[in-house]
Amino acid sequence: MVVSRVMATQRRTLLSSTVVACSRRIFSTSTSSRRELPPLAEFVSSFTTHHVAEPVMTMPTDLHTDISTTIPIAPADPEHRRLKRAELPLPVLFDSRQAALTRKQLPRRTGAIAFKRGMMSIFDEKGARIPVTILHIDRAQVTYVKTIEKHGYCAVQVGAGARHPKNITRPMLGHFSKAGVAPKKLVQEFRVRDESGLLPIAHEITAEHFKEGQFVDIWAPSKGKGFSGVMKRHGFSGLPASHGVSVSHRSAGSTGQSQDPGRVLKGKKMAGRMGGDYVTVQNSKVVKIYPEFGLVLVKGPVPGPKYAAVSIQDAVKKPDIE
Numbered sequence: 001m002v003v004s005r006v007m008a009t010q011r012r013t014l015l016s017s018t019v020v021a022c023s024r025r026i027f028s029t030s031t032s033s034r035r036e037l038p039p040l041a042e043f044v045s046s047f048t049t050h051h052v053a054e055p056v057m058t059m060p061t062d063l064h065t066d067i068s069t070t071i072p073i074a075p076a077d078p079e080h081r082r083l084k085r086a087e088l089p090l091p092v093l094f095d096s097r098q099a100a101l102t103r104k105q106l107p108r109r110t111g112a113i114a115f116k117r118g119m120m121s122i123f124d125e126k127g128a129r130i131p132v133t134i135l136h137i138d139r140a141q142v143t144y145v146k147t148i149e150k151h152g153y154c155a156v157q158v159g160a161g162a163r164h165p166k167n168i169t170r171p172m173l174g175h176f177s178k179a180g181v182a183p184k185k186l187v188q189e190f191r192v193r194d195e196s197g198l199l200p201i202a203h204e205i206t207a208e209h210f211k212e213g214q215f216v217d218i219w220a221p222s223k224g225k226g227f228s229g230v231m232k233r234h235g236f237s238g239l240p241a242s243h244g245v246s247v248s249h250r251s252a253g254s255t256g257q258s259q260d261p262g263r264v265l266k267g268k269k270m271a272g273r274m275g276g277d278y279v280t281v282q283n284s285k286v287v288k289i290y291p292e293f294g295l296v297l298v299k300g301p302v303p304g305p306k307y308a309a310v311s312i313q314d315a316v317k318k319p320d321i322e
Helices: 002-028 031-036 039-052 098-102 170-179
Strands: 112-123 129-136 142-147 153-160 185-191 213-223 226-228 272-274 278-292 294-298 311-314
Touching: 112 153, 129 278, 142 170, 153 170, 185 311, 272 278
Parallel strands: none
Antiparallel strands: 112 129, 112 311, 129 294, 142 153, 153 185, 213 278, 213 311, 226 272, 278 294
């Protein structure tokens, strides 16, 4: 099998060298002598018939014939003309902003700004103890509305709390004055699915905006812990507390290898600043509502310290409660 492959390679090499030599001879002679030479196609076909088993495309018999004239070319059809770049439809790329908006899951209704008041325990009808977090919705009102026609997406801007006018900048005073609401302490934007979730400006959002038994998503900045070691930040077990370790029981230990790769890999868990990042708690159940006090009790913990502002909205991964 190896011998046959070598012989086939030698035959192809001999064929190519023969064709090149013949072509050089043809173009080096005069016009009168060219017609006396045998046609190149007949020579190639006779050579391949006896020596090469693979088929070879035939060439025109007359060497002076233009090859481009022998190929039929269809006339241009005005109805099937080639479109210009500006006329071609632009595809929606998978990683484009337009495609991302189509894949993004948004709640149907707007959310609200609440203030964390602490935690407590309540008991259900079966006597089971349920830890809950108390959220206070204080004077939450709609201050602005964004639409698809003007901004490209639908959103509701909600303000909550109260602040003295002298502590508000003039642009924000004009913004609140245009909306017809009192100066707010915080302003937060909540994306909604479509225009059906938009609310009129100056509309007040109370605790009755949510229902008992529904699920909500809550996000807020977590408690800042400052610069922390690896044992507190990442849960490292630390070095041995017995022989062989001196004054480095809570250190990280080795952070890399030797000469290869000769560096610390990216993403290595090390000591650093801990906390202070936005944390989202999904599918928290609303256990109890007190509309007269503006309180919403949700099951489980909520990120952030006491008296911190949190954002609460209908859960994305749970069905809406009508």
